[in-house]
Amino acid sequence: MNFIKRLFSSSHPASAEWQPLQRHPAHERRRQQWLADEVFRNWTGPFFKAYHYQKAGLPGARFRVQLIREAHLHGAVFLYDPSIGPGNFQHLFDYLRDRVLGLGYHLGAADERTTRHETFTESTQKYFLKPRPHDCASSGRCDQRFGNVTVDLVRINGQPGFIRVLSNPFSDAIFTPAASFDELMEAVFNQPAPTPEIEQRIAEYRKL
Helix, strand or coil: CCCHHHCCCCCCEEEHHHHHHCCCCHHHHHHHHHHCCCCHHHHHHHHHHHHHHHCCCCCCCCCEEEEEEEEEEEEEEEECCCCCCCHHHHHHHHHHHHHHCCEEEEEEEEEEEECCCCCEEEEEEEEEEECCCCCCHHHHEECCCCCCEEEEEEECCCEEEEEEEEEEEECCCCEECCCCCHHHHHHHCCCCCCCCCHHHHHHHCCCC
């Protein structure tokens, strides 16, 4: 876990500028088939369970999750497991973006960059999602939902490392209080368990 601690440290190694995140048409076609096959159900429920296990300090979760607890910032890190495969993990990252968009958000930015540390290279893809405020006219306060939400996919030396989900609520009085991060996790990750047929499709999408 040492490389994760270094990634979250305050140091700022040399890195390229953020560039627009682009997807090839072939990738999108593949992702749409992955969605139609509901392959995401192999990990949404287990990661949701692992999140709550981690909160409760309980062992035995199938996958690993780390919590981020800072002032005005709430989040979780969903660590890659080799059983998932790079292709599935990439599609899961995009799927989490879509789930947040479905909660009343719009995509503020989609960027990527590569940072070269002393002993490893870190590549990050980032979605920055902003709420579409509602009820501003009628109540005088805008519904901020969960605040701004960021979804990152981090690769280490080209290999998947983790997906990070962060919420950053607004503190301004013009906004209603934000819903909790637990509620965000519930809305995004709480999906039905996979059928045996869905489990068998994991291998089809393992590769990028």
